[in-house]
Amino acid sequence: MEFEFDLEWCLTGAKYLTPNESARVNANPTDGKAIDALILANKSYIHSINVLNDYCKPQMAEYRKSVVKHEDSEIQSQALDKLYSKYLIEFKKHKMPLK
Known part of the structure; x- marks a missing residue:
């Protein structure tokens, strides 16, 4: 992994x-x-x-880019919202293994 x-x-x-x-x-x-x-x-x-790493890479990259470029807080917030929304969808789809 x-x-x-x-x-x-x-x-x-x-x-x-x-x-x-x-x-x-x-x-x-x-x-x-x-x-x-x-x-x-x-x-x-x-x-x-793992969910972030496996299913949210484009959104993570967009958020990181906004931070690295020191874009204004509204743009960073929007990128973070997109990342979090995608994460929630994927987290619900990919349940945590019990073992």
Whole structure:
């Protein structure tokens, strides 16, 4: 699997998106339910990255271009809205694998 994203940044981001799950595991590293919840949350995060990477590349490129070119905030916002709309459609189509 090849990511178009910085994987280390993404995994660091996952910690910020799973603070409750991470805190439960840190508080009790042997709690199986807490570990399972953290694993599921991180799988969901990785699945989101995969959906963006596999199905939203043109929209991602358009958004990145608007940021790199320092286009005005309205253009960047429109590009981000297009990216997010496409992401939602594709995320619903491509359910997260359970395993």
